[in-house]
Amino acid sequence: MNGSAAAAPHVELRRVTKRYGAVTAIADLSLTVEKGSFTALLGPSGCGKSTLLRMIAGLEDITAGQCFIDNADVTDMPPAQRRIAMVFQSYALYPHMTVRQNIAFSLSVAGQPKKVQDERALEVARILQLEPYLDRRPAALSGGQRQRVAIGRALVRKPEVFLFDEPLSNLDAKLRVQMRLELAKLHADLGTTMIYVTHDQTEAMTLADKIVALDHGIISQIGSPLELYNKPANKFVAAFIGSPGMNFFGVDIVTMNGRTASVVLPGGRTAEVGISTSTSAGPAELGVRPEHLAIVDPNDPHAAFAGAIAIIEHLGNSTILYVETPAGQLIVEGEGNLAAKSGQAVGLRLDEGHARLFGETGAAL
Amino acid sequence: MSGTADGFDPPAVKIAARRRARLRHWDLVALVFTLITLGLAIVWAFPLYWALVTTFKPEYEVVRPGIQLWPEHFTLEAYIHVLTRTKIGFWYINSLITSVAVTVIVVIMAAGAGYAISQLSFPGRRLFWWMILASFMVPIQHGLVVNHFILMNQFHLINTLPGVVLPQLVAPVTVMIYKQFFDSVPKDFREAALVDGANEFQLLFRIYLPMNWGITTALAIITFIGAWNIFLWPFVAVNTEDKMNITVGITQVHDAFGVSYARDLAVAMLAALPVALVYLIFQRRVTQAIMLSAGIKG
Numbered sequence: 002m003n004g005s006a007a008a009a010p011h012v013e014l015r016r017v018t019k020r021y022g023a024v025t026a027i028a029d030l031s032l033t034v035e036k037g038s039f040t041a042l043l044g045p046s047g048c049g050k051s052t053l054l055r056m057i058a059g060l061e062d063i064t065a066g067q068c069f070i071d072n073a074d075v076t077d078m079p080p081a082q083r084r085i086a087m088v089f090q091s092y093a094l095y096p097h098m099t100v101r102q103n104i105a106f107s108l109s110v111a112g113q114p115k116k117v118q119d120e121r122a123l124e125v126a127r128i129l130q131l132e133p134y135l136d137r138r139p140a141a142l143s144g145g146q147r148q149r150v151a152i153g154r155a156l157v158r159k160p161e162v163f164l165f166d167e168p169l170s171n172l173d174a175k176l177r178v179q180m181r182l183e184l185a186k187l188h189a190d191l192g193t194t195m196i197y198v199t200h201d202q203t204e205a206m207t208l209a210d211k212i213v214a215l216d217h218g219i220i221s222q223i224g225s226p227l228e229l230y231n232k233p234a235n236k237f238v239a240a241f242i243g244s245p246g247m248n249f250f251g252v253d254i255v256t257m258n259g260r261t262a263s264v265v266l267p268g269g270r271t272a273e274v275g276i277s278t279s280t281s282a283g284p285a286e287l288g289v290r291p292e293h294l295a296i297v298d299p300n301d302p303h304a305a306f307a308g309a310i311a312i313i314e315h316l317g318n319s320t321i322l323y324v325e326t327p328a329g330q331l332i333v334e335g336e337g338n339l340a341a342k343s344g345q346a347v348g349l350r351l352d353e354g355h356a357r358l359f360g361e362t363g364a365a366l
Numbered sequence: 367m368s369g370t371a372d373g374f375d376p377p378a379v380k381i382a383a384r385r386r387a388r389l390r391h392w393d394l395v396a397l398v399f400t401l402i403t404l405g406l407a408i409v410w411a412f413p414l415y416w417a418l419v420t421t422f423k424p425e426y427e428v429v430r431p432g433i434q435l436w437p438e439h440f441t442l443e444a445y446i447h448v449l450t451r452t453k454i455g456f457w458y459i460n461s462l463i464t465s466v467a468v469t470v471i472v473v474i475m476a477a478g479a480g481y482a483i484s485q486l487s488f489p490g491r492r493l494f495w496w497m498i499l500a501s502f503m504v505p506i507q508h509g510l511v512v513n514h515f516i517l518m519n520q521f522h523l524i525n526t527l528p529g530v531v532l533p534q535l536v537a538p539v540t541v542m543i544y545k546q547f548f549d550s551v552p553k554d555f556r557e558a559a560l561v562d563g564a565n566e567f568q569l570l571f572r573i574y575l576p577m578n579w580g581i582t583t584a585l586a587i588i589t590f591i592g593a594w595n596i597f598l599w600p601f602v603a604v605n606t607e608d609k610m611n612i613t614v615g616i617t618q619v620h621d622a623f624g625v626s627y628a629r630d631l632a633v634a635m636l637a638a639l640p641v642a643l644v645y646l647i648f649q650r651r652v653t654q655a656i657m658l659s660a661g662i663k664g
Contacts, residue, residue, distance in 0.1 A: 060557050081563035093554035097576040107562035110572070154562070 011036035017066030041209035049218035086155030094139040236363040250328035268327035291334035293352035304348030444628035457615035468593035480544025584655035
């Protein structure tokens with residue numbers, strides 16, 4: 002990746018809308034993807050992320066709006082002419098062709114000589130360590146190898162933009178981590194623009210340099226993984242990103258002094274929480290990540306809540322506790338060697354600097 | 367069985383005895399059924415055997431009263447006559463040309479039509495599909511012989527091989543089977559190939575057909591057998607011996623002394639030979655094809 006090209010828009014959606022009959026899947030959405038970036042489209046199923054990707058690929062018609070790739074309007078262009086390559090969730094490897102034929106298929110339909118096809122297939126197979134399997138059929142490959150062939154088929158076309166549609170969701174957990182690393186390495190080596198659809202926030206956080214969080218066909222937030230994690234623009238992003246998920250509970254804003262608001266927590270204690278917009282006193286929702294709650298003595302004067310541990314999960318590197326409090330059940334992430342018992346009375350201290358307030362519309366305050 | 371280890375468990379012994387009795391009973395039932403099926407198989411196969419044996423008999427033995435299960439004088443006279451004195455060579459070649467032509471054209475057309483209905487969106491697609499379904503209600507090969515004759519006559523194709531082939535190309539069942547199979551191909555394959563730059567022809571011939579290769583062979587075999595065995599239409603459409611199919615040619619094997627059964631059956635045996643061979647070689651595929659078309663017809 003070179004610095005000067007990094008800022009240039011490479012894929013651009015201008016006010017695109019997608020309707021299926023009366024149902025609007027995507028409404029008036031605009032998005033810019035910079036050259037060489039790794040952008041993740043993240044959201045729950047049905048949020049329109051795959052539709053968006055397929056619109057960029059040319060596999061779905063765009064009802065209204067325009068799509069640009071490399072400053073060329075490709076809105077009505079067939080997929081093959083868009084200089085994109087796509088990796089499908091199912092891999093869609095042609096079962097009757099060998100790995101070599103699968104990889105070289107696009108060259109073959111373009112009428113490239115056999116020699117060129119073989120050379121390019123071999124070149125790609127080397128990059129993906131598929132050389133020993135070139136004459137095998139997909140049925141004789143493992144999940145990870147199939148995944149690599151699917152990537153190879155995309156790679157051989159030397160595309161401007163790579164599109165990935167949940168490519169790792171069919172793999173087991175261990176292989177997923179391994180392929181994730183390989184994808185990150187591939188992106189680092191090639192520097193090609195990649196757009197990656199996933200519902201897995203870990204994949205998005207680890208791979209992407211930009212995440213587009215989608216909710217019901219609308220962009221909820223665009224930003225770097227840490228921006229989305231630390232400064233979620235709304236409750237949807239706050240809830241979707243992070244595992245275990247953020248705790249939410251109702252609070253009352255009593256006073257505001259500049260950048261902080263004083264809130265009354267369930268149970269009666271108060272806390273000072275940072276805000277970035279001015280708001281009026283009244284009910285709001287407070288979001289706290291599990292790692293920003295700490296187990297303290299029940300009689301600790303600084304504890305925000307008093308409660309009892311309901312369930313403990315030891316994960317080795319951390320301990321997840323479900324604590325019953327006046328704010329409902331809160332998830333707390335503690336250290337791996339935390340000594341605690343189910344039913345034990347505890348106090349919870351709140352890291353006020355990391356708590357986020359959300360207004361009635363769900364937008365961050 | 368949850369009996370004791372030493373086996374001295376009266377209820378268990380009783381159960382075992384009852385089971386043995388039941389098994390004996392079943393053995394008897396199975397035997398009766400086997401005998402019945404065997405009897406039916408003999409009833410079915412006997413005419414074939416009779417026809418085959420007759421071809422090796424001299425004519426005077428054939429017409430002799432009584433049942434003679436084996437020829438007294440084994441002779442190949444009937445075959446020699448058929449192979450040297452009739453136009454069986456022409457009939458064979460005509461049958462081969464028309465059957466292969468029908469098979470190739472039907473398979474390609476049906477695959478194309480099935481693909482279009484299954485995968486493309488064009489105005490009138492549903493109407494087209496309904497018409498194909500409706501045409502299935504028409505007994506094309508038998509009910510429309512007169513229409514075919516008039517049509518082929520107007521095209522000046524009576525007594526020509528194209529005239530024999532053309533009316534046999536209407537094969538709605540084949541289109542339906544292809545459509546069903548193409549419907550079941552996951553749409554990711556189509557999209558992956560589209561992204562790879564394949565056009566519709568490449569999609570059909572390089573993805574969809576090879577992915578359904580078993581169906582194509584099955585349909586080709588059943589179409590070939592059907593085209594080889596067809597009698598009524600070639601019988602109506604052709605009036606000179608050199609244009610006849612083998613099935614029609616059988617009717618021509620007689621001389622001034624009338625019908626000779628051994629010769630008639632010899633030519634019938636020769637006519638059935640390729641179909642029998644195809645069946646023996648591709649047994650599994652043929653069964654599959656029959657089940658496929660029966661499934662759709664059923």
